[in-house]
Amino acid sequence: MKNRFNLVMLAGLSLILIVAASDMSIAPGGPPSAKAAASISAPVETPFSAPIDVTNSPLYDNGGAIGASPLDGSVTIAWEQRDQENNRNLINAATNSPFRGDFFPQNLDLTTYKASGNVKIAHDALGRRHIAFYTYSSGDAAIQYVRIEANGQISVNEVIPGSGGLKLASVAVGPDNTPHFLLGKDNSKIRYFHRQDNGNWDVVNEVVTPDVVNQGQGDVSIAVNTNGLVMAAWKGPGPASNDIFAATRTGSGSWAKEDISFECCQGCPTASRTYLPSLTADRTGGFRVSWSDEKCDPRPYPDSVSNDIYYREWVPGTGWNNQPLVRVVNSFGHSYQNNLVVDDNNVSHIIWTDTTDSPNGSPQIWYSYGSGTNFSPPEKPFTGWAGGAYLKDMGMDVSPGYVDIVFGSNRDDSQKENYYAYKSIGPVAPPPTPTPIAGPPPCANEYFKDVCRDGGTAPFYTAILNLVNANIISGYNTVPPCPNSSWVPCYLPFNPVTRGQVAKIIALGANLPANLQGAPHFVDVPPGSTFYNYVEYNFNAGTISGYPCGTQPNEPCGPPNNPNNLPYFRPGANVTRGQLSKILSIAFGYNEPATNRQSFQDVPVTSTFYSYIDRLVRRGIIGGYPCGGPGEPCLPPANLPYFRPGNNITRGQVAKVVYIARQQPVATATSTSTATPVPTLTATSTPVISATVTPEMTATTLPTSTSTAVETSTAVATVTTVATLTATAVPPTVTATATPAVVNVSLINTTFDPMSITVAAGTTVLWTNNDTRAHTVTSDPGDPVSFDSGNIPVGQTFQYTFTVPGTYGYHCQYHGGPGTGMYGTVTVTP
């Protein structure tokens, strides 16, 4: 019986242990675990690749930063190269694209100034690389910002305004693909900067903490979560030596600071010394941070400091509260220089250096992955790689399916080389649905707590408030959909907009007549429903239509619910960009002939939405996305941008385009033709105005398009260009026999020279590419007439004859945009 009793006791005890042990393996946030073996969902399929020498130069190459494109996995590495013979440091960048492992250096000398390392890179969703480093631009230190487009072109290279004297930089990109910076220097305050895509630095030198902190290089880190919330982390003075702090940006100039490493120094025998926070956003609206921490290490290394690696998670809703301080590694040696990234499966990956198992005393690289409180056993990927791998020497990033690292080593060259290595982390699961943020609102001082004057929602700020004041739109006053009460009222600018909402916004924004004739027209928008009036106004204005009944199982025809066989409107369905273009264009009375010039790769002139999009683009109401994105290749020679007509349009975007449309002059609805304007051309027409172009070819005198005209057009190889010409009103006084003057413009040093010219109508402008790279001459949206050279190779020319008076803006599609970068103007006088 005694044995049986013991067995029962043992079974009971085992049960408890099983319960406890099973709970230990639950991540994230499991209770303190003992030394039970960890059960971690393994994302790792392969070991790290053999390191690849990226630099291979006789100069001293400090390892640097690495950014991996989410589009194709191509990797960009930026590093400091020390030319000590000439007492000059360079910042170089190299990219392997698009073949992982086959590194094709594309070295870019990013600065001619004396520069230092501390290079940081952030990739955005468009494949653009945002690089920051410190430089001596005019004798004093400052932070320089470089943006490299997905196609490798450097589009921005400037010293950050207001960064004079600062040496520390961290850069992160938010959901709107704009760069956020956390800058600082020793014994100073940490500052936040933000640059909008239009080049405007809307936040400069915003103090994050009033504390004057003593930082080492790299002791600042910034991240932006999937909801656009900005968080900063840094090493600051704590109750015992120093701690790691983090602060979320709660509004313009407002930061909520917390000491996130403090707890673990209570009761510890050793001083609290923390270093090098590595902050990153996860895929579900949270943040994660790791750092190096000396305190509480019971085994201080005999001849050096002995730091360990710590880790903590910030969860939407509760923030840092109840999130444990996790010690990832507790080593004899000096664990330092950690880098943290989170993959698409929300698994954290950490690399760091440690001096424990080092044959010659130099730090070795270690790696672990996990989340919550569970991390894999540390592994040393590169056995036998000696040499330093220090702060400026190691970087890490993640792209779909891979972890990429860069590090410096003097194994093969006493002057050091940069090495790149990667490992597969297995198939990528679909991204989880972002958890609605429930922390403090991003713009607590604004009317809508989620629409700020700066940052990612700034482009919508004016538009939204304007339309609110005009009683055209309103936000939300309840929770949900606002994440919590502190967010009320909220607008949720990144949410898709529904057809019902659009009906209201368009009806009010375009001031459609209150016409209920024939209502109801839709079985699913009955009288009394929220959007009934607005939907009917739109229907009677011809802006919207519905879907015939009987095409979907839940949209039946006939009794009992649809005895009149009315169509369905689907008021809760989302609206695409193409659909909105049509609705907006009709509602605002834009009905002039389209240009028949293709502006977007994915909107051919045969597209249902072509003419509507064309009209909006010419007015500057809506734009597209640069080519080069996933599934959006740049197709020469035009390399047209993409419109994404099938993508849902967001609430913020709708507000913006309606606001801009309301600023436009009221359109006159007197156009005589709504048909495709490709009329009366003959087979002898050419792209250049010639004798066959007659004065009667004006928009107002054209007959209704006929099948003959279409046939004629298709018979002409240059129909598109011809159509462009005919779509414009050629003044009758311009005769085909006139010999136009020629004015030359040179394309040189990525500029148009002269930048602005004034010519008489009928003048031909000849652009000659005297530069060392290809360019385009592309008219701006809203020009009286559109023109586009397509790709102009070096040494080639493009000419265009201006016949319509007015002011024409134009730009290079590769190196500029309307009014920015490489652009110019032509003023045509009568």
Place this chain on the structure above:
Amino acid sequence: MIFSKKLIPVAALFLLLIAAVLVMGAQQSQGVTVPPGAIVDSPNANASLGSPRPTPQAAPALPQSSAPVAFTEDFSGGNLDRWQSLSSAPGSWAVASGRLQQGGDINQEPSNEAAVLIARDVQLSDGMLEAQLYPSGGEAVGLVFRGSDAGYYRLSLFGNLPNQSSKALLEKVTANKIQNLAQVPVTTWPGYTSGKWQRITVKVAGSRITASVDDTTILDVTDTAFTTGWAGVWSTADMSAKFDNVRIQKTAQGR
């Protein structure tokens, strides 16, 4: 007794099951609570990263001097009162366990820049500068001499890493550049051994400069750029090198 013997294990099992349920329920209802001051170790946090390196032994004494000693330092005083950092290459120097250590607080200076520490109140024209060196890692470390505002000589030694780069350089450092005056083929000297004391020496006599490691001459060149000035030690700022028993002997002029 029989009754109780039968009931005890049953009751024990019952109680244990209740306890287990309570534990589970508490954890599920309360979520995870981190007690103040607690650190949660990852289950693999204490996995071994390998054997720790041995603690450095005391540095060997220098051999008997052969000329008047102008300066000597064994760091037994525990301070750097007789030293100063070069303002253009300060680094982070400290005395620990009777040794000089660059990167004593490695976290404060994680850079690849040079860190130079020079002896106060002593000038070296002709004579010998020597020190015991205990390097960690393969990066450059060595001696500086004949320094002034115009510049200085720098002996740079690298670890015996398996590459063909020179492991010993004599450089002329000025405000504008660092110029190689001589580099020793790796076949002549394979580089220093980390984790081991070795005596490094520079002798200067007029324009002749010779350098040796543990009495093996590795470099012998002539240069006239600098004739006199301060002397000291240097290290790449991030490599945590140690020095001991620094000594300057003068064979000719100087004070």
